[in-house]
Amino acid sequence: MKIVLEPIGIIRTPFKKAKDAPRQAAEALMYTAVAEIFPPYREAxxxxxxxxxxxxxxxxxxxxxRGDLKGVFSTRSPHRPNPLGVAVVELxxxxxxSIRFRGVDMLDGTPLLDIKPYYPTLVPSAPPPPEEPKAQIAPPPPLTPGRQ
Incomplete structure (x- = not known):
């Protein structure tokens, strides 16, 4: 089976290199970014x-x-069988x-595949997930003029 996905847009962030980006969107609420949506998807x-x-x-x-796959499904590691990222961000x-959002852990130029509304009530009785080890957060890079 072959699966083909078309990006709906491109995410623009201040992070050019992985070493500069926060490890989790929830730990990066001080950063904002813009997702530029391609013309065929703008009415969505x-x-x-x-x-x-x-x-x-x-x-x-x-x-x-991919790296070592052992235990990868219990982590948020980017090295996965299918390299998909998921983040809940503040709109x-x-x-x-375009959309502008807070909670940026993506690199500049990341292809955006989909946007879905977040409903916290979908799993009201879900226990909190186990705490992941805290990642070291790099200091923020200088912002490009004209971007926030």
Whole structure:
């Protein structure tokens, strides 16, 4: 079976290298980014502004291989059989061709595959997940003029 996915947009962030990016979106609420949506998908943004949080699904295009798979399904490691990233981010603004959000752990140029509204009530009785070891967060890189 072959699965082909088309990106719906590109995520623009201040992080050019993996070593500079935070390890988890929840630990990166001080950073904002913009997802530029490609023309065929722009009308799909209608109504999204009524959600304060959204789920971004993106392709981890610069992971550099799978690495050791043992136990990978119990981690958020980018080295996976299918390099997909998922982040719940705070939606700050919806324009006709983009969204601006807070909670950035993606690299600049990351292909965006989908956006879904976040509903915390979908699993109201779910226990909290086990705590992952805290990652070291690199100091923020200087922002490119014109980007926030």
């Amino acid at each position: 943004l209608e109504g999204l502004d009524s959600f304060p949080w959204v789920v971004l699904i993106y392709f981890l295009h610069r992971t550099g291989g 700050l603004e919806v324009k006709e061709d």
